[in-house]
Amino acid sequence: MRARNDFDIIDSHTHWGPSMAMGVTVSSEELLRQADECGVDRIVVFPFPSTAIADEGIHDRLLAECRRETRFVPYYTIPADLRPVPSDTCFKGGKWHWVRGVPDAASNYQVLEDPRLDRFIERSESVGLPVVFEEELRFTESFVARTSSLQLIIPHLGLLGGTPEDFLKAFRRRENVHFDTALASQDTIFHFIQEIGAARVVFGSDVPFGTMKRELDKILALDIGDEKKRLVLSGNLKRLTGIGHEESSGPRA
Numbered sequence: 001m002r003a004r005n006d007f008d009i010i011d012s013h014t015h016w017g018p019s020m021a022m023g024v025t026v027s028s029e030e031l032l033r034q035a036d037e038c039g040v041d042r043i044v045v046f047p048f049p050s051t052a053i054a055d056e057g058i059h060d061r062l063l064a065e066c067r068r069e070t071r072f073v074p075y076y077t078i079p080a081d082l083r084p085v086p087s088d089t090c091f092k093g094g095k096w097h098w099v100r101g102v103p104d105a106a107s108n109y110q111v112l113e114d115p116r117l118d119r120f121i122e123r124s125e126s127v128g129l130p131v132v133f134e135e136e137l138r139f140t141e142s143f144v145a146r147t148s149s150l151q152l153i154i155p156h157l158g159l160l161g162g163t164p165e166d167f168l169k170a171f172r173r174r175e176n177v178h179f180d181t182a183l184a185s186q187d188t189i190f191h192f193i194q195e196i197g198a199a200r201v202v203f204g205s206d207v208p209f210g211t212m213k214r215e216l217d218k219i220l221a222l223d224i225g226d227e228k229k230r231l232v233l234s235g236n237l238k239r240l241t242g243i244g245h246e247e248s249s250g251p252r253a
C-alpha cells in the first residue's frame with residue numbers, strides 16, 4: 001500500500017546495491033518499500049563509494065536497474081582520475097565522495113593540485129548536472145572558489161566535513177551551493193532555510209544510514225508553509241537535474 005500526501009517527493013540521497021566496506025546490500029525492493037511507506041515518488045540512487053571504487057561496472061548495473069525501475073534516478077560516482085558525469089547516459093547527477101582521501105574523515109589536498117581538476121570542473125559545468133559534494137570544509141571552500149556555475153549539493157548540511165554552522169557561514173552567498181537534509185536535526189534544517197532560503201535546501205534520507213520516513217517526517221513537520229516545502233521536497237532537485245519536465249503534462253500513475 002503506497003502512502004499518499006500532498007507533495008511530489010524526491011529523495012535526493014540514497015545508496016543502492018552492495019557495499020564492499022560494510023558487507024551489506026541495499027536492494028531495490030528495500031528502497032521501494034521505504035518509499036511506499038511514506039509516499040516518496042522518486043529516489044536518487046548512488047552506488048556505495050567503496051563499491052564504485054572497486055568495481056566501475058556497478059554503474060552499468062545501476063543504469064540497467066534504473067531502466068527497469070523508472071522511479072530511480074541514477075547518479076555517477078566521480079572516480080579517482082576525475083572523470084565528470086558522462087553526458088551520453090541517463091545519469092542525472094554526480095557524487096563526489098572524499099576523492100582519494102579518507103571517507104568521512106580526511107580530504108586529500110593533493111587533488112586540488114591535480115592538473116585534471118580544471119578540466120573536470122570545466123566539463124562538469126558544461127554537462128550542467130548537479131554534483132553531491134562531500135569533503136572537509138577547507139577543501140570544499142577551495143573547490144567552490146574555482147566555480148560559480150557548477151551546481152553543488154553538500155550532504156548532511158555539512159555535518160561530516162565540519163559543522164553545519166561553519167558551512168553555512170562559508171557558503172551563505174554562494175548561490176550554486178545547496179545542501180541536503182539527510183541526518184541533520186530539524187532545528188538545523190529550519191535554520192538553514194531561514195538563512196539561505198528554501199531554494200538551496202533539498203530533502204535526502206541517506207538510506208541505509210537513515211530511514212526515508214524519519215528523514216521525511218522532519219521536513220513535513222517544518223513550520224515553513226507548503227510553497228517552501230514543495231521546493232525542498234522536489235522542486236529544487238527537478239530544477240537542478242531537469243527531471244520532471246518530461247512528464248509535466250498528464251496525471252502520474
Ligand SMILES: [Zn+2]
Pocket residue numbers: 013014015206
Ligand atoms: Zn550517503
